[in-house]
Amino acid sequence: MKIHQLKNALLPFVGVACVVALWSLLSVTVAPDLPSPLQSWNESKRYILEPFFKEGEMNQGIGRLAYFSLIRVAQGYLLAILIGTPLGFLLGLSRNFTKTFDPLIQILRPISPLAWLPLGLILFQRSEPAALFTIAICAMWPTVINTAVGVRNINQDYLNVGRVLRLSRWQMLTKIIVPATLPYLFTGYRLSLGIAWLVIVAAEMLTGAVGVGGFLWQEYNSLVYSHIILAIVTIGVIGYILDRLMALAELRFQRA
């Protein structure tokens, strides 16, 4: 029992240690430009230990950079679920709507954020709304599709209960269809947030907006390679935390 717990606590660190060792090896052998783990830490520690310092637009603590990115993601994500949720319900409820728009959705869905962003820039002329547009249009598909699947999979018995009770269309929606779809809806929301976070980095890199992704691209151009690693680790950790938080919310709604 004790040994089992010890294993659970230690093995993840073993995994990290393996990757750090491989990284060290690479930095001294095939990739001399790649900073070693120690050098990366020394050059990055100020950004982590003082996460909210600010010395210039792009020279800020990682906490501030992450904050800007998160705000941008929150806006784009909100847009995505505000558009995606009703779209998903329409797709699930109406066969004609599905026939009209499903082929289009299947074609739009696999388009990369890198392709949407220039279109956003043409549409909105400014980089900030273009970034939000890109996040929203890339992140909404899991919400759209999960909601539609959820609505189509509603147990016929629940709908029959609604028919026997002679619920109005509106009551049918609010009392039966929406609650029955909630678990699917939240799975969609979680997947959408993951994509929104993926897209933000690309969007910031291309628009040069202040944030983790913008920072990464600027430091690459300034040849401060250790900060690229800092940015990558930050993106991963925040993405993981967001996913865990959404998983908790999802679980709550699946229980309810």
Add this chain to the structure above:
Amino acid sequence: MNLLELRNVEKSFPGRTAPVLANINLDIPEGQFAAIVGCSGAGKTTLISLIAGLTTPDRGDITFDGRPSHGPGPERAIVFQNYSLLPWLTVRENIALAVEAASPGLGKKATGEHAQYFIDLVKLSAADNKRPRELSGGMRQRVALARALAMEPRVLLLDEPLSALDALTRTAMQDELARIWGEAKTTVIMVTNDLDEAILLADCVYPLTRGPRATLGQAIPVALPRPRIRAGLSLNPAYQRARREITRSLEGTKEHEPTVDAVQPQNHSFVTNTHPLTQTPQSI
């Protein structure tokens, strides 16, 4: 006048040549506890869905309360085979939703009081804030029953209401059903594959022959006084007569126009053929 009348009703399902139900005629007077008995797969659920208005017949007429039936409604409340409680609502909310639907504009307080009455009727006051998932099968069945009764229906439709319960719970729920029917005094149509359950509860038993083209045999009244006491019921001559007649009617569909003598010896083989019928009254 009969509350419910079915005339020459026929129903098919797409992809199947023979209709599931054919030439169904049924008259249910107001206040009767009717039991439709048939084997698994005979089309019992199809029949009760037709009566509820959830599906429409291909042929024939269904008249409810003097008017042609169109679409379902709370005046024909149905207890589904798998309960179909809304899992995101508590017991109280499930029942209150039915009260609201049956008598809209009642106001919050009166709705709550109505719901409480039906919660008490099925003895679920201790569990009224639980969700269906936290309840046992028997308790869920009570909630489903309370929800149906809360619609204050003209007829209560029960689709194999007790088939998912274990034998002990089932016995207890049968007694409960008899008690509740005694209090609520509404017309009941119950579909079941358990002969003894039908005779114990019903005023009149309608045998549904085996499908395809299943149809209803001669109605068999159960001349047993109420309250019916389970113990010793199987020794009652009226009980035995009803049981014999129902079995004969169900069996009679295999051969055409069987005589009494020809069918009698085969009774046993039929009984073992249908799972719930193997529960002989003595074993209860």
